Amino acid sequence: MISTAIHCGACGARMEPGANYCSNCATGRDDPNTRALFVVDGTTGLFNDAFTGALVDHETSRAMRYKRPISVLVAMLDHSEFIANDHGPAQSADLLRELAEVLAGAVRDIDTVGYLGDRFCMVLPETDQAGAMVAADKVMHAVAAHQYAAGHGQWERITLSLGLATVNPDRMGRQDLIQSATLALMDGRSDGSNKVHLVSQMS
Template sequence: MPPQGEELQHLDMELGNQDLKEIIEVGSQITAQLDMENIIKNVVLSLFAKFQTPTVTFLVPHDLDESRPVIYHFQGMKSQELVLDLPSITSLLGFLERDEYNQITFAYFSENFPDPQVVARLAELQPDIIVPLRTDKGVNGLILLPAKAGSGPFTLLDVQYITQIVRFASIAIENANLYWQATTDRMTKLFSHHFFEKNLEEEILRARRYGACFSLLMLDIDHFKKFNDAYGHLQGDLIIKEIAHILRSSVRSIDFTARYGGEEFAVILPEVNAQGAAVVAERIRQSIERHEFAGEEGRLHVTVSIGVAEFKVDRMRTASQFIAEADKALYQSKELGRNRVTVQK
């Protein structure tokens, strides 16, 4: 829980009114976010403004299914690409969970962490302290901070300030993870069917209220059952994952891409009419057709059929009706020989 009540009064005495005010303001900004990158940027802004540390580095788990870390590295307020040869963050989080320290010095970490290779990798960042992102459920990441620029090591009051900011960040990151789990398909990392339906309802309301146009693509992998029968379900899962990756890279950041179910996908295209949506769909179709899917016995050739529909306020009353229109176009693509795009009239 973030500091409150008597704990805030105690902090007030130690840190001072201005520091306490900053902590509450930053905490409010951080906990209002559900996007991981925005949470981290708010924390970095606060720490850099307060301490002018040369760098700030976050390590958090990639997701529930992968232990490799995602690294957010900032030099000043500028995000920098950083490659650390750390195949797993699990041992780091386990080490930090074994005690209740709100921070440890890197010297202590170096002496006590059992894997010298991990110590050497982290030492490249020249950290002074390591701050765990701790919640009631455990540690969900860590922050590496080098010494303050030109003003000596962190003081006890500095550490208290950092600890309280990080407590807010830990809660916000936990909430972001819960939101991700509730809205994301675990296999493909696309949005889930349930969240797709919610988003589609919102787009329909917006179209009715403001007259905005938008379109829907329904996409199905051709002859997918044959791939599963011939190559096994693991190969089928790999194809689904690769197609999800192609979809993400083929649309805009404002577009909404979901796994509709099984081998079927859906894409909502805001502010795009049927003609524009057909162009997007054809680009996706060609990208998948040209893509070389890896298989145990060589490259596999995969195609998709796509149905396109534009939302019509005057004749589509519900989301189900709209989906049915896009589905009709999809089935027309199948009936006409597959590997094609059909626009519902």
């Protein structure tokens, strides 16, 4: 039997039938040398809010179909309001770009990092809560260990707080993972910075 599978010409990832862009790297199906710029955030160079949300929906549907786990980490820069006051918009944007590179380097090749306008989102397919905690710990250590040139001395060392949401194969149900992880993050930030905050229960 002849395979009808379509793979991305840039990264090799499998593409869904009828898809115009690769869900892994956003390369156009008909033009593998051209990146789909409209799905990329202009400040960080990461996937933007719209693409990241669509990717989470797609990956959640796939996880439900095949009864596989999926997790999402939502992260916010600690003390961001003070950083913005000290640096202003242009230098703050430089710091976000540098942070985006650190985050992209701290996750697996199968994971995706996006920027939602005021927070980062890491999509972790095939990852249960325990695995996501390991990933979150790796991310926090990578961020805290990096010396940020864009920090200009005062903010050369920064940290993140994260919210974590997971859908497990034995408790499947349609969930807004980004919203759930964001709520966990917001609810837990009063407990201190540089921590991971979990969703208490997900169906």
